[in-house]
Structures are given as structure tokens and as C-alpha cells.
Amino acid sequence: MLIPLFSIAQKNFNNYFQFYPIGDDPNIGYRTSIIPSEKLIFEANPNVRYSFYNNIQKGLLNEKTQNHVSAWYVAFRPQIRMYDRASLPVVMPSYRVFLGTQHMFRLKNDNFLSFSLESGHYSNGQSGSAFSETLVDGTKESEALYNDITPETNLSAILNRKSGNFSTNLTELLFNYRNNHYSDNIPVRVHSITGGLVFYHNRFLGIGKFGGYSANDIELYGRYRWQLGYEFTKQLTNFRYSVAEKMELIGGAHPSVEPFRSETIASVYPFKSMQALGFFVNYTFGHDNYNYRYVDSGSNLFFGVTWSGFPPFAMKGDL
Template identity: 50%
Template sequence: MRFFIFILCWGFLYAPTGAVAQSNKSLNRGSIINFVDFYPINTDPYIGWKSNMTDKETILFETNPEVRISLYNNFVAGMNEGRFHTSAYYIHFRPQLRMFSENSSPVKTISTPILLGTQHAFLFNRYQSDGTLDDFKRSILSFSFETGHYSNGQKMGAFTEAYEDGSTESEAIYNTITPTTNLSDILNRNSGNFSTNLTEIRVNYRANKLDSNAIPVRTHSMTFGGTLYHNRLLYLFDLGGYSANDIKIYGRIRLNAGYEYVNYLPFFRKVRYALAENIERIFNAHPFVEPMRFETSVTVYPFPKIGDLGFFVSHTWGHDNYNYRFVDSGHQFGIGASFSVFPPFTLKQRN
């Protein structure tokens, strides 16, 4: 158990970029930890405690390491040079792990999306009302495209521990599910299979106010996107997809929107904070599933020399976001530590 927790913590510290630069002065941030590969669209890696949405299991902690294997990435270098277009191509492994207090055999497994992805960002100069260039404002418009597989590695039926997923007996259980069935009560939480292929598209706009070194000191960030569950991996291979019965529970489409405000505390000008609100809606899922999810968080980055390290508190209302546990819903509180995957760095005037 101690070894397992050590590996999780090591992965959390290492995973924000997959590599640490020995020296990366082009960031011009004064940080003693300078990560190489940043991404404008991402969920920050975190580790912390979360409360329970159901009385059927107790969460000890949750972590989301967010590992990207970068095939190409020039976001930092390009924006430091004022390039209009910067981009990245990568393999994205974003495990979401929960440790529960209940004994389980086998171990309650992680959520493991593995995706191929690309992101592109466009840097825009901004102008004052008289048409002259504003040296203290820059905007970034980004989009991401990721596609791959999402599963939890289990083999038994989602709603039975007695039969393997896909077996005649397991599929027959779906015939007993009605529109009024409480899916949270009958979910196989120990060994139930969750599996689908998916594609995600996101669009983000950041309006930045800069200091005299062209580093953002205030940011308004807005993100819109959607997720499509589909049966063929990469739209080509007939493997790893959902069953006809499962997709009636999942719902194929999820839309999301988010807003984040980043600034510095008025009396501690080197301490950054972020206020964020994220919304998700599931379409055409089973009637028992709560379609909405609202997540509010406040993050403070108290150490100027480790400017990527933050501490957050959060509150969520709506459906869960952990594999098949989206059938659970309610209120959830969280507290923990996170790493910023797109911290402030120099945004030169566009060439």
C-alpha cells in the first residue's frame, strides 16, 4: 500500500509535462521549477480529498496525474517569440484514480482514457479605442482535438458481479432495467466494466492583461466543447467500443463550458489565484442519470518560486465524473493540491 501511494504521488509530481527542464529561461517567470511542455487546454493535475456522493463507498483521496507524451510542442517558444500560430501533437494518458476505504477484490479500478491529440493556439494583438496597439493586452484563441479509448479495465457486467460483461446472462440483466430503475443501487462497483471510444473537441479564448515584461497578470478564460462516445477506435477499428445496451445508459453526447478568472491578490502581488466554474450536460442518458454537473473551485498559488503549485477547494453538484459512477449524483466537496499546466509566461507582440 505504501509503495502504491508513493507511485501515485511521484506520478502526480512528474506528470504535468512528462519532463522537467534543467534550465528554461525563456519562460521568464522566476520559478525554480520550469516545466517544458505546456498546453492551453487541459485539466490541471491534482491530488486531494473528495467527499462522497453516495453512502455505498467512502473516498479516501483522488488524483488525476495527466500524463502527456509530447511528440511536438512549441507553445512556450512560439509565444515568447510572438508567433501567430503555435501547436502541439501528443499522446494523452489521463488516469483518474480513487482510493476507497472499503475492502475490494479485485481492487476498484481507475478510469483510464488514452488519447491521441493535437492543440493549436493563435496569438492576437489587441488595440485601444483609437486604433493604436495596446502593449499591455494579448489574446489567445486555442482549440484541441483528442480521440481514443476510455475504460476501467474490468471484465464483469456493469450491473452484476456474477457474470462477465457481454455474456448472455449479463446482457439479460439490462432487460430488467426500466426508466425508473435506481442505477446507483444496482451498479457493480467492484468489477463492473466501463468501456467506450471517444472524441473530444474544445475551444478556448483567453483575454490577458500584461505587465511591463509582457507576462499575464490578469486573465479571463472561456472554454466550450463536447465529447462524443463512438464504437470504432479512431473511427477505424472495431474494438474497445460500447455495447448497444451500455450506450442507452451512457448517452453518446456530452457538452461542456467553463470560465476561469486569474489574478493576483491585491496585498500580495506575487500570489496568484484562480476562480473557475465548469458545467457539463449529458444528452440521452438513462432517465435516472442527473444530466447536469456544476463544479466550482478556488485555487491559490502561494509560492512565487514554485508558481505552478496551487492549493484548491471545490464544490460539485450533479452527476459524478468517475467512469460508470456518473449514475451517482449529489453534492461533493474537495480540497487538495494541483499543478497549473498553462501558467503565466511571456507573450510577445505578434509578429
């Protein structure tokens, strides 16, 4: 029953679906707990982009004479977790909104070089002190708590997990190289390498004086996140699969924060008529990536349903 419904949705979705070569795919699934004191139920990452302009598919990928395509858009990248709690099941969600652009260039043998630039705001919408459930963030009493934090302090142990405020503005610059192997003008084997930098800063889009970090907070979570990833994708007759490795290194964080994070991901897209719909399993170890919970670290499994933002399709022909 579900397959015909998905097929109908896919046909309708193709009318306005737009491709982006760089970025995390939306997903939802079950994630095992990262620390023993918090039991996770599920996590959702409903990433969405709304383009002002996007000629990536119709331009570069369907016209051999066009060697540069681009997209300009607003990106919403929320992150929502449900914990095993009676009164507050959804705790400290992440809200991320960006203005962004991506550019893609055709290289020799129809390989591609791309970059994305996104800048915006990242917060969890809370007003409490990061390290006290009874104090309001920004008050003298709340700021005084930072005086008691030393290099030996375990931030994970003192974090306010109910209402602790997390807020920063940030800019992300990523580069991607795709090595494509074709059959019937479709990339059937792809090696993709992505790397870049996420920079936390105080001014919104480098101009607005709102939404930034506090002086005390930035000393704890650091200004830089270096990223590097690799993905291999194989297209078979009726389905495709991919394996990926993503790594992140925090620069300038508190000594109790684990700077390294690794995600190993295996995905399968089993429906020939719905190439964007897939299933994944993700093994992660290192620091967490859920707003202020970057102070936590450990290993966990995450598995569920995903939607590809850049599925393979024919390099020429009418859309």
C-alpha cells in the same frame, strides 16, 4: 525542508515542461463521499501529455511575429480513487489514453483563441457485468439483465461497484478564448472561456474495431457530453489565484441519470519560484464523472494539490 526540494525540482522541470492552453490540470487530494453507501478516501488525476511536437511557449508566447503555434501529443488521463474497503481499496480505476493536438492563435491585443482535438479510449479495465457481481460482461446472462431495466430503474442502486465493466471510445473537441491584461509583458489578469463537446463512439480513432461500447451500455450513458467553463486568474506580486466554474450536460442518458454537473473551483499558487504548484478546493454537485459511477449524483468537496499546465510567463525574452 520541502520547499528547497520543490525549488530544485521546478528548475529541473522547466528544462522539459511544455505548456498546453486547454485541459484539466493534474491533482491529488481528499474527496468527500458522493453517495452514503461508499466512503471515499482520496482521488488522484495524474494527467500527463507526451509531445511529438510542441512550440507553444517558444513560438507564440515569445516571438511577437508568430501568430499560430501548435502541439501534437499522446495524453494519459487516468483517474484513481481509494475507497474505505479492506480488500479492494482502489476500485474500478479509469484509464484514458488519447492522441491529441492543440492549436493557438494570437488575436488583437495579444488575446488568444485555441482549440484542442483529442481522440482515444476510456475504460476501467474490469470484466464483470455492469449490474451483477457474479456474471461476466458480454455473456448472454449479463446481456439479459438489460431487459429488466426500465425508465423507472435506479441504475445507481443496481450498479456492480466491484468489477462492472465500462468501456467506450471517444473524441473531444474544445475551444478556448483568453482575454489577457498585461503588466511587464506578463498576463496578470486573465479571463478564460472554454466550451465544446465529448462524443462517445464505437470505433477507436474512428477506424479501429475495438474498445467501443456495447449497444445496451450506450443507451444508458448517452453519446454526448456538452461542456462549458469559465476561469478568472489574477497574478499578484508574490502569488496568484484563480476561480473557475465548469459545467457538463449529458445528452441521451437513462432517465435516472442526473444530466447536469457543476464544479466550482478556487485555487491559489503561493510560491513565486514555483508558479505551477498550487492548492485547490472544489465543490461539485450533479452526476459523478468516474467511469460507470456517472449513474451516481450528489454534492461533495474535493481539495488538495494541483499542478498548472499553463502558468503565466513573460511574453518575450530568452528562455
